[in-house]
Amino acid sequence: MNEADRIQVAHEELDGCLVANLDGVLDTHTYGHIRDSLLKLALEEPRAVVAQVDDLQIRSEPLLSVFSSVWLRVNHWPDVPVFLVATDPAKRRSITGSAVSKFVPVYATTVEAVGAAEKGPARKRRRAVYPPVLMCSAAARAFVRETCRDWQLDAWTSDALCIASELVENAIEHAGTELELRLELRRGMLTIAVRDGSPAEAVLRQGNQGQPVGYGLQIIADLAKVWGCAPDLRGGKVTWAVLTTGPRWFEKFPAWQAPSRP
Secondary structure (H helix, E strand, O other): OHHHHHEEEEEEEEOOOOEEEEEEEEOOOOOOHHHHHOOOOOOOOOOOEEEEOOOOEEHHHHHHHHHHHHHHHHOOOOOOOEEOOOOOHHHHHHHHHHHHOOOEEEEEEEHHHHHHHHOOOOOOEEEEHHHHOHHHHHHHHHHHHHHHHHHOOHHHHHHHHHHHHHHHHHHHHHHHOOOEEEEEEOOOOEEEEEEOOOOOOOOOOEOOOOOOOOOHHHHHHOOOOOEEEEEOOOOOEEEEEOOOOOOOOHHHHHOOOOOOOO
């Protein structure tokens, strides 16, 4: 029996929220599928992701950590709250008494959960779509530079350019599909995100001497407040990084100068 036979995740939109109806078994075999399904919904940036668990058979309490795991992955970006709905009082008491309720609120009805979703913080967003050719890296940098100027983010421009270049070039090299570059500003944080059509997760790798293999994700990890990678609803993935004001990577490590770019 495969995951699809053990768990079904259907979703619908309700007042700006995405409600996921979980039908089946939560066990060690379906844990990853449930987590990834909810992450995909969160990357659509709804007001909230609401997981309806009435039809979910929970094999053991520790497995409820799948919901706090989703919350942890989306807490910084896209900053989407995750709620649970259990109409059965006994199941609701069981979940409320577990550690997951410290991070993921539990409600008695879907209407109640949707009503608890606040209108999110004001966001500025821009996006651009590129084919998988290397020359698009320069176009992406021009897009980032223009956006930072328009949003008066001069102090972040060089870091944002560096991260965008690495994300775009990584997608071109490893995914080879059309890619979408997203910039988002909210709560004093700038997010640079790239979606591509490959489901293969971006992974930080090191060489034999402990040095990063190329600049790539090592630069992103050092520059960003936080970064991550998650699957999306269209079958690909989104790799993202969040910037706040702070020391620039090349100022911290001057020996690692970036290659010259236009």
